[in-house]
Amino acid sequence: MPRRIDHVAIIVRNLEQALIFYRDTLGLEPRAIQDVPSEQVRIAFLPMGGPQGSEIELIEPTTPDSSLSRFLEKRGEGMHHLCLEVDDIDAALQEMNEREVAVLDTQPRLAAEGRAIFLHPKATHGVLLELIEKRPQATRRVER
Numbered sequence: 001m002p003r004r005i006d007h008v009a010i011i012v013r014n015l016e017q018a019l020i021f022y023r024d025t026l027g028l029e030p031r032a033i034q035d036v037p038s039e040q041v042r043i044a045f046l047p048m049g050g051p052q053g054s055e056i057e058l059i060e061p062t063t064p065d066s067s068l069s070r071f072l073e074k075r076g077e078g079m080h081h082l083c084l085e086v087d088d089i090d091a092a093l094q095e096m097n098e099r100e101v102a103v104l105d106t107q108p109r110l111a112a113e114g115r116a117i118f119l120h121p122k123a124t125h126g127v128l129l130e131l132i133e134k135r136p137q138a139t140r141r142v143e144r
């Protein structure tokens with residue numbers, strides 16, 4: 001079902017601070033920096049090139065009372081989740097439910113660039129897994 005890694009998400013205390021390393025030292029130019037109020041985060045997408053290239057997603061919690069800020073307080077900065085792209089998120093959700101996989105969503109949620117569901121880490125051997133069906137215009141990547 002998933003056909004590619006869409007992004008690897010890294011949670012950081014401060015996006016601008018993290019970009020000093022990822023942009024200025026590694027040379028990964030953000031293609032977008034945006035607030036996602038529904039998830040109480042601010043996100044920077046760092047493309048790794050190519051039309052189907054995966055991305056690094058830097059995530060900064062924007063409120064003190066979200067699961068992200070709790071994560072940050074409890075575990076510090078670091079890997080947060082892995083996102084895999086699927087062609088049909090509704091079919092993916094139905095299949096996860098049929099297989100009794102612990103899904104955190106009853107319906108796909110609006111993610112930054114499409115519709116997504118999250119699978120609980122206890123079902124995935126410890127990794128918070130996001131499955132996303134991308135909006136067509138979101139699949140463009142910055143050509144290097």
Ligand SMILES: CC[C@H](C(=O)O)C(=O)SCCNC(=O)CCNC(=O)[C@H](O)C(C)(C)COP(=O)(O)OP(=O)(O)OC[C@H]1O[C@@H](n2cnc3c(N)ncnc32)[C@H](O)[C@@H]1OP(=O)(O)O
Nearest residue numbers: 036039041067080081104111112113118121126127128130
């Ligand atoms: C704008 C969308 C954007 C995008 O890319 O489009 C994003 O993806 S932003 C992502 C922000 N949204 C989410 O993460 C939604 C899904 N996450 C959740 O619902 C929660 O984070 C949840 C349920 C995974 C954990 O929340 P909870 O408050 O229950 O935290 P606990 O500390 O009690 O965790 C329970 C249990 O899970 C382990 N855990 C928590 N977070 C992670 C993680 N990121 N990776 C791996 N494991 C995680 C935690 O250690 C606890 O395990 P235990 O063995 O019980 O200690």
Ligand SMILES: [Co+2]
Nearest residue numbers: 009057083130
């Ligand atoms: Co994500």
